[in-house]
Amino acid sequence: MDYNETVPIAAQNVTAALNALASDAQQHMGMPRFAGIDKALKSLRPSQSILCMHPEKLHEAARLFVENFPGHSLYAVKSNPDPYVLRKLYEAGITHFDVASLGEVKLLRDMFPRAHLAFMNPIKSREAIRAAYFQYDVRDFVIDTFEEMHKILEETDNAKDLLIVVRIAMPKGSAACQLTGKFGCTPEAGAELLKAADKAAHRVGISFHVGSQTLEPQSYADAIARAGEIIRKSGVKLDVFDLGGGFPIQGLGMEVPPLTDFFDVIRESLTKIKLPKSCEVWSEPGRALCGNGSTLLVRVELRKGDVLYINDGSYGNMFEVCAMKWQNSAVLMRPARKNRKPASKTLTPFRFYGPTCDSVDYMQGPFQLPEDVCEGDWIALAGMGAYGSASTSKFNGFYSDLQVEIVPDTTATAGRKRHVRGAAYLKLVE
16 A cells, blocks of 8 residues: 655645644534545555544444343443544434533533433532533432432432432453442442432432443343342332443454343343333443444554554553553554565564653553564554543643544545645545
8 A cells, every 4th residue: 555645735744734634624524534544544644643433333333232222322421522423323323321520411411402311420529410400401310329319419409300320339240341449339238229219319220330341241141130139129119220331342352242142131131130111221331332433543653573662552542452451453554665565464463652751651462463564554453432532641742633534435535625724735535
């Protein structure tokens, strides 16, 4: 692939021109669109990393939940609050959202005034509770302590239209990352909280989280049975049964069953605990909805043995790759240059360091790439739609927010010229 064709750019600062192009396009014309990742590289020839958005994958993930999950799916906004992602999911039928802060509440209300918002952070400030209820029409709140329930009642003036959801702790099970340590009450406390919430609120629910990137459907079956026992002990007629998130995606270096297998197990397990017919079933997918919606393109700046120094990292779009030690599927994309051979077909494991001067900026991998990978090569990392861009910083002066949309066989931007800051023009070609 030859990414070095002459591109007319009448600007001294190429990065500034590209940023301006992306900003202008996103605000007024939609982000730059290409028929493939290789075409985006060929046209833009960037020096910074690029986040490639895949609208068809976002649509596919949303429809999978809408059509197969036995209840409402609330998108966990924290996983990726990018307005582009939110809009694509909403258009595909995801109209319920799990929000965890007042900032997320405001964002969703501004974008989708009629969306259903549930404040599912068990610890909320009093100001956030009050504003969410009185200013933004939020009625659903989660708790895992009596103290939090009292805060909600006080700050909503003992409102009569509340749904209070009690979150219980769950063992890690098959999750790549457990979430029990921070939130969730014991089964004994859960039963007492359900009783108290049933007396104080208009509706009452129970929730749990089996952990992030859960690999076995049985984890949900075990959690449902455990929650069912707590409901039985409480004697409460439940209005909402919330299974939380944790649904996994492919491409992170582990075997993952189809999501329909999870849904089948969930559906069967729910019948065993005999919920009231009027009880709503919820889930809170995050990664499963947005994870495969983005591919990250990074450039190799230097190689030292099996270590590649790249232009993005844990302080940028690769926080989770670092923290969770994901082994994302990787594909080498080599610019065609004089005396440059095609990449080797023999793959070997590599590790990554990001661009900052912090040694923590390290992605263990391993990432399987051609054995002759070298400076100037680009790497496409799959499964980068969740928690990456949401966690970016500008540490050490490194930052990239360049995004492009990948729509196969599109001709929407072929041959167009777009104005950049009144001076530079960048020709976008397929």
